[in-house]
Amino acid sequence: MSKGFFKSSIGKKVIMGLTGLFLVSFLVVHVGINSLIYANDNGETFNAGAHFMAHNPLIRVMEIVLFAGLILHAVQAIILTMENKKARPVAYAMTNGAANSSWYSRSMALLGILLLMFLVVHLGNFWVPTKQALMANEEHNTFENLKVVFSQWYFVVIYLIGVFALCYHLLHGFQSAFQSLGLNHKKYTPTIKKIGIWFSIIVCLLFASMPVTMFLGIIK
């Protein structure tokens, strides 16, 4: 590997792309486990899934990798955004970005910051109590935890905002990661873009449905 790679603009983008796709792979697992609430059996299936996630050694290792990946993604994003601000010291009096690009492709840093703020709340809601229970050697009833959080309307609103930010972050990010990694091909890129759009919509609708159905008492 050449020395300057990770300092170069493209090297940094490669890291963004790789960590971004890694975070995407985590979302698949996360949305899958969470969907177990739709068994609607008073959380029995869901809690079994949560128990597995909390105790499986491989998942425990992956949790550390996940945090590392998220931090790397966020730190790199901040460095890139600051460099980009420096590249235009005098702002235009008038810009017409809508004429040439989507608003969310131009707002990745803002959407990312929203996501980061959401994650603080989210980890406080579920990750912290799970860890506390683990530390105290108790069995944590994650499903009861869900019910309590999502009985409060403001948490439902915060979660919907978080999912909204995620959806638009992914709508641009999914296909963008492939472009950053140089994976662009006349034959495959249109398919990658379609998968990105469907992935973002399906994953985010599933995530959004959970606080709503629990708040409304459809899932008990």
Place this chain on the structure above:
Amino acid sequence: MGSGNEQFLNLTLKVWRQKNSKTAGTFETHQLTGISTDMSFLEMFDVLNEKLIHEGKDPIAFDHDCREGICGMCSMFINGRPHGPKQGITTCQLHMRSFKNGDTIIVEPWRSAAFPVIKDLSVDRTAFDRIISSGGYVSVNTGNAQDANNILIPKSAADEAFAAAACIGCGACVATCKNGSAMLFVSAKVSQLALLPQGQAERKERVLNMIAQMDAEGFGNCTNTGACEAECPKGISIENIARMNREFIGASLTTPNK
């Protein structure tokens, strides 16, 4: 050459005036009357400058040369877009019929840390030249020219290289990019040579050196918004950026300590 339905416009022009790269600039407002819809945007500036000269004032500095969309000099950021409201053209190819009577038009220079303002609307784009000299060349043997058919080039490669070579180095991609990134320009220059057999000798060295120079010039980082491709007067595709990323990753992985 009249269009057959020539009209005359009254316009308000807000133009960026700046003495040099050291001083801060401001907008200056001019009222223009009787501007023909058949005029090009630069001809409108000629009319205004004539007037300023007659009044003993300093004319507005702007770059231009060919006035037919091939030299890339006519950098003007017009109402929030490089080269104005139309796609696929340069400022010299923009006509006043693209505007309406009573319009206010805001004209700014390319704004980029790597393109310091020389005066008014004229910016220094020698950063592009330095990127080219860092690697945008091929080494050829001296002597007689080879027979054209000695080097076989697939039609698809020739077409793609030709499309990339259409870049005129205008800098609209940098100007419009929210990150001030030069990736479209550099990727066009890397691609046109990487696609052809003649470019193979310096292939790895080229992309490593050109990216190093691009970063050193202070251009921003691409976030794949696609704004550059949409505003490029020559329709350079961001497929070239992906190709350059591939070239760079490949060259970095296989070049020791560069």
